[in-house]
Amino acid sequence: MGILDCFQNTRTNTASIAKERLKIVVSHERSLRHGQLDYLPSMQQDILDVIKKYIEIDNDQLKMNIEHDDNYEVLEMNITFPDSQNLFKPIEP
Amino acid sequence: MSKVIVVTSGKGGVGKTTTSASFACGLAQHGYKTAVIDFDIGLRNLDLIMGCERRVVYDFVDVINGDAKLEQALIRDKRVPNLFILPASQTKDKDALTKDGVGKVLDRLRETYDYIVCDSPAGIEHGAFIALYYADEALIITNPEVSSVRDSDRILGILASKSYRAEEGLEPVKEMLILTRYSPDLVHKGEMLSIDDILDILSIPLLGVVPESKAVLQASNSGIPIIMNQKSNAGMAYSDLVKRFFGEDQSHRFITMKKKGFLSRFLRN
Numbered sequence: 001m002g003i004l005d006c007f008q009n010t011r012t013n014t015a016s017i018a019k020e021r022l023k024i025v026v027s028h029e030r031s032l033r034h035g036q037l038d039y040l041p042s043m044q045q046d047i048l049d050v051i052k053k054y055i056e057i058d059n060d061q062l063k064m065n066i067e068h069d070d071n072y073e074v075l076e077m078n079i080t081f082p083d084s085q086n087l088f089k090p091i092e093p
Numbered sequence: 094m095s096k097v098i099v100v101t102s103g104k105g106g107v108g109k110t111t112t113s114a115s116f117a118c119g120l121a122q123h124g125y126k127t128a129v130i131d132f133d134i135g136l137r138n139l140d141l142i143m144g145c146e147r148r149v150v151y152d153f154v155d156v157i158n159g160d161a162k163l164e165q166a167l168i169r170d171k172r173v174p175n176l177f178i179l180p181a182s183q184t185k186d187k188d189a190l191t192k193d194g195v196g197k198v199l200d201r202l203r204e205t206y207d208y209i210v211c212d213s214p215a216g217i218e219h220g221a222f223i224a225l226y227y228a229d230e231a232l233i234i235t236n237p238e239v240s241s242v243r244d245s246d247r248i249l250g251i252l253a254s255k256s257y258r259a260e261e262g263l264e265p266v267k268e269m270l271i272l273t274r275y276s277p278d279l280v281h282k283g284e285m286l287s288i289d290d291i292l293d294i295l296s297i298p299l300l301g302v303v304p305e306s307k308a309v310l311q312a313s314n315s316g317i318p319i320i321m322n323q324k325s326n327a328g329m330a331y332s333d334l335v336k337r338f339f340g341e342d343q344s345h346r347f348i349t350m351k352k353k354g355f356l357s358r359f360l361r362n
Contacts, residue, residue, distance in 0.1 A: 013284075015280065015283045015284060016283065018238075018286050019286060019290045019293075019294070022242055022243060022286075023293075025243060033250045033254070
């Protein structure tokens with residue numbers, strides 16, 4: 001550590017950000033390539049349909065991703081809600 | 094038995110041609126008869142890096158089309174015995190690289206050469222595809238940078254599914270990683286992906302790490318493959334990786350931060 005470091009802001013570790021981003025995008029592209037998860041798009045559509053029964057969201061507001069680790073896989077699902085105050089008010093049938 | 098080795102990356106500007114030139118040169122220095130082929134039709138550059146641009150008469154496409162004999166198109170390197178260069182065509186259409194035509198030329202070369210190094214163009218279009226199609230082994234050139242790592246992974250996917258070996262159900266193409274433009278100082282500061290980070294993502298064996306070096310530009314300026322400059326770190330890194338390719342146990346050099354003097358450490362980290 002040099003003396004001048006005292007006056008510098010702590011740097012953000014961009015390498016670890018890069019690694020995390022790469023891990024996600026590469027594992028996603030690999031899963032598409034291997035075709036192991038052929039059902040993913042249709043599962044995504046089904047889940048979307050269920051959510052739409054209760055909340056108004058657009059198709060691109062649901063994001064799904066599968067992450068592989070050594071011993072397990074994680075299904076990650078991200079739903080972005082619209083900016084609406086009556087979010088949890090049921091849609092009239 | 095002769096081997097076809099593709100030098101590929103997906104992304105451009107990461108050091109495919111630099112590596113092809115130095116790797117082929119290294120193989121020849123070990124006494125193996127080696128041909129290095131430029132697959133970048135229309136953007137010929139291997140001849141410049143190898144310093145034989147003024148000796149090009151016929152090219153790869155001429156040979157495929159039967160307009161020249163293979164022996165007429167191959168340029169013998171003046172510095173290293175056993176090293177030959179087959180330049181790309183600068184004018185003809187890249188569709189001239191047919192699977193059939195390229196396969197025939199490679200088969201001819203396999204009769205007399207120990208190693209055939211294929212310098213792939215960037216991208217995943219026809220030229221890059223045909224360069225890797227007949228490969229027995231692949232050198233994946235990657236920079237410690239997100240777009241390069243991602244593109245390398247794409248190429249690995251293509252090698253595993255679209256190559257001749259994949260199509261014929263043969264033993265898969267042997268993949269090896271070469272990390273280029275590596276900067277240990279930046280890695281230490283957390284500003285560059287480390288060797289382990291990249292190996293973790295690509296999960297293929299590491300053949301070598303070539304440090305960022307001004308000498309690489311100087312080598313290309315003068316048309317001398319960097320491996321011939323054994324005073325430069327990059328040149329030594331290439332010699333090391335060629336030795337590793339032949340199974341020698343060679344530890345990786347130039348991958349840790351340089352020791353700093355007292356004054357520079359005091360002034361700035």
